[in-house]
Amino acid sequence: MKTEAVSSAEGRSNSFAHVAEAQWGQGLSTLVRIARMNLRHPWLVTITLVSTVIASGLQLLIPQLLGRAVDEAHGLATAGTAGQAAESALWMTAILLLVVSVLRGIFTMTHNYFGEAVGHHCAYELRLACYEKLQRLSFSFHDRVHSGDLIMLGIIDIDGVRMFFATGLLRVVLLGTLIGVGSYMLLSTDLMLGLLALSFVPFVAWRSSTTQLRLRHTWLILQEKMQALSRVMDENLGGIRVVRAFAAQQHELDKYDRASQDALELAHKRVDLRVGNTATMNFSFFVSMGLVLGFGGAKVMAGDMSVGTLASFLTFMTILQMPVRQLGLMVNSFARASTCGSRLFALLDLDLAIKDEPGAQDLVVRDGTLRFDNVDFTYPGNTEPTLRGVSFEARKGETVGIVGPPGSGKSTIAHLIPRFYDVSGGKITIDGQDISKVRLQSLRKSVGVVQQDSFLFTTSIENNIAYGDPWAKERRIERAAEFAQLHNYIVGLPTGYNTVVGERGVSLSGGQRQRLSIARSLILKPAVMVFDDSTAAIDAGTEQRIRGAMKRFASDRVSLIISHRLSSLMHADQILFIENGQIVERGTHEELLAKGGRYRALYDLQVRPEDDAAPLSEEAI
Numbered sequence: 224m225k226t227e228a229v230s231s232a233e234g235r236s237n238s239f240a241h242v243a244e245a246q247w248g249q250g251l252s253t254l255v256r257i258a259r260m261n262l263r264h265p266w267l268v269t270i271t272l273v274s275t276v277i278a279s280g281l282q283l284l285i286p287q288l289l290g291r292a293v294d295e296a297h298g299l300a301t302a303g304t305a306g307q308a309a310e311s312a313l314w315m316t317a318i319l320l321l322v323v324s325v326l327r328g329i330f331t332m333t334h335n336y337f338g339e340a341v342g343h344h345c346a347y348e349l350r351l352a353c354y355e356k357l358q359r360l361s362f363s364f365h366d367r368v369h370s371g372d373l374i375m376l377g378i379i380d381i382d383g384v385r386m387f388f389a390t391g392l393l394r395v396v397l398l399g400t401l402i403g404v405g406s407y408m409l410l411s412t413d414l415m416l417g418l419l420a421l422s423f424v425p426f427v428a429w430r431s432s433t434t435q436l437r438l439r440h441t442w443l444i445l446q447e448k449m450q451a452l453s454r455v456m457d458e459n460l461g462g463i464r465v466v467r468a469f470a471a472q473q474h475e476l477d478k479y480d481r482a483s484q485d486a487l488e489l490a491h492k493r494v495d496l497r498v499g500n501t502a503t504m505n506f507s508f509f510v511s512m513g514l515v516l517g518f519g520g521a522k523v524m525a526g527d528m529s530v531g532t533l534a535s536f537l538t539f540m541t542i543l544q545m546p547v548r549q550l551g552l553m554v555n556s557f558a559r560a561s562t563c564g565s566r567l568f569a570l571l572d573l574d575l576a577i578k579d580e581p582g583a584q585d586l587v588v589r590d591g592t593l594r595f596d597n598v599d600f601t602y603p604g605n606t607e608p609t610l611r612g613v614s615f616e617a618r619k620g621e622t623v624g625i626v627g628p629p630g631s632g633k634s635t636i637a638h639l640i641p642r643f644y645d646v647s648g649g650k651i652t653i654d655g656q657d658i659s660k661v662r663l664q665s666l667r668k669s670v671g672v673v674q675q676d677s678f679l680f681t682t683s684i685e686n687n688i689a690y691g692d693p694w695a696k697e698r699r700i701e702r703a704a705e706f707a708q709l710h711n712y713i714v715g716l717p718t719g720y721n722t723v724v725g726e727r728g729v730s731l732s733g734g735q736r737q738r739l740s741i742a743r744s745l746i747l748k749p750a751v752m753v754f755d756d757s758t759a760a761i762d763a764g765t766e767q768r769i770r771g772a773m774k775r776f777a778s779d780r781v782s783l784i785i786s787h788r789l790s791s792l793m794h795a796d797q798i799l800f801i802e803n804g805q806i807v808e809r810g811t812h813e814e815l816l817a818k819g820g821r822y823r824a825l826y827d828l829q830v831r832p833e834d835d836a837a838p839l840s841e842e843a844i
């Protein structure tokens with residue numbers, strides 16, 4: 224089983240499409256696996272198969288009945304006194320033909336309906352399984368795979384697998400019966416004429432299969448182009464403010480136009496292929512039909528064959544033509560299911576990088592003492608470690624402040640506590656329990672992380688605050704908002720806590736969004752609370768009020784405050800100055816000031832904001 228580790232295919236590439244390429248050799252096992260998934264619905268499959276066989280059997284009866292009707296009609300014209308009997312025979316055949324056609328219609332409808340149903344059940348199960356997997360895959364996976372690719376995977380690839388039963392497996396039965404039994408009937412009636420009637424079959428089958436394979440190849444490229452297109456659109460919509468602020472609409476339009484042009488050219492190529500193929504197949508079919516008419520007509524003239532038999536040959540050919548053409552679609556369905564299935568199963572089979580160890584127990588929080596013990600960490604895919612030998616301890620009621628230059632590893636410390644990533648060396652404990660050995664769910668319930676980028680769901684403010692505890696009472700939700708200094712603002716809104724915040728909370732200001740996400744974390748009352756630059760967009764006065772309100776809240780837990788603004792963390796019991804992934808200074812605010820090191824320099828810079836450095840000239844940009 225592949226793991227999420229960086230050595231896996233998805234680690235190497237930003238596009239999940241490459242996972243399928245790596246798995247292409249396993250096409251057959253993929254198809255078997257899809258077929259097994261279909262068989263999880265044995266009743267639906269049985270009904271479909273039985274009705275398919277009956278429908279194709281009935282379809283094969285039609286040319287014979289038609290031939291008989293032609294002969295009977297011909298007999299009627301020359302019957303003389305026996306006309307009454309010939310007429311009743313013709314009526315009988317006509318009624319039989321009607322009954323057979325109606326039954327064939329019913330059974331065709333049944334196998335279409337149930338065949339589709341099998342595919343839809345399969346797609347439903349896959350959709351849920353993929354979504355569930357995506358919830359559990361670690362950040363190292365999501366860091367590397369574009370969300371647009373995953374959305375396409377969930378739409379196009381699931382559809383490819385869904386159609387496999389109806390357009391692939393079922394067609395094997397349908398076409399096998401029609402072509403196999405149909406050919407036998409033609410050849411056993413008249414070998415020579417049968418061979419002529421079937422002469423178009425190998426050519427059309429070959430032509431249709433190769434064209435479909437070429438179409439499939441272009442479809443794969445088209446899919447990649449569509450992914451590129453959706454990525455451009457995704458980024459454009461996500462960064463719409465940047466686009467507008469830089470007046471870059473034309474640049475964005477050009478980018479989209481280039482991607483669309485590529486897709487359009489490919490679509491044209493596919494149309495050319497399809498149209499050219501249809502024309503060639505039609506031509507070969509009509510050549511065969513002409514040959515049958517010529518030879519068959521001569522036989523009828525010579526009295527070696529009845530008009531009815533010739534008519535049934537021609538009807539057989541018309542009936543056979545469609546399934547033979549569909550052989551290509553069947554081949555395409557197999558190829559498509561194998562590609563799409565490989566991609567989906569590659570995702571589903573990924574071993575989780577972050578998961579519960581067998582027999583893991585829930586984290587038991589007593590005081591919530593958090594301890595980093597010589598922690599090293601390297602991001603999957605990176606060669607250089609981001610954290611080296613980080614050690615510190617924080618007890619209940621204590622606040623640890625973390626400060627340092629951008630990219631020094633502060634947020635990484637925050638990400639290791641809820642196990643967004645696992646440490647590469649050393650260990651992290653809460654109340655002496657190694658966090659990698661306890662149940663993930665219990666750990667994440669005990670650790671609250673308020674991120675700088677506060678994502679909000681498109682729902683009411685109330686639901687957003689209660690996200691971690693949907694059963695939270697109204698009063699608790701309000702208390703959390705009060706702590707986060709947001710309550711007064713919310714009650715001033717026309718619909719108060721029921722106000723729906725727009726997509727990604729755009730109707731709130733940056734500071735309001737941050738306060739809302741603080742409230743959302745507070746409601747969980749976690750044992751360890753991490754604020755990762757979560758007050759950067761909040762003014763100093765409001766931040767001070769939040770800190771004041773949270774004093775009692777903080778006395779019951781461990782708090783970690785990551786900030787560039789020293790005023791946010793100078794009250795902390797212990798301040799860690801991080802540089803290049805290492806703690807280079809530690810102590811209280813006063814101790815660090817007295818030390819006169821990096822912290823002191825930063826402090827001086829922040830209280831004396833005028834920069835003495837020589838200004839850069841404009842040309843330097």
Ligand SMILES: Nc1ncnc2c1ncn2[C@@H]1O[C@H](COP(=O)(O)OP(=O)(O)OP(=O)(O)O)[C@@H](O)[C@H]1O
Binds near residue numbers: 603609628
């Ligand atoms: N998901 C990731 N994959 C690979 N490298 C990463 C990832 N996230 C961060 N890094 C790298 O790790 C280093 C530390 O990043 P981190 O976000 O912890 O820094 P930081 O001190 O919080 O920075 P800032 O103050 O700008 O938020 C940076 O060099 C960054 O490029």
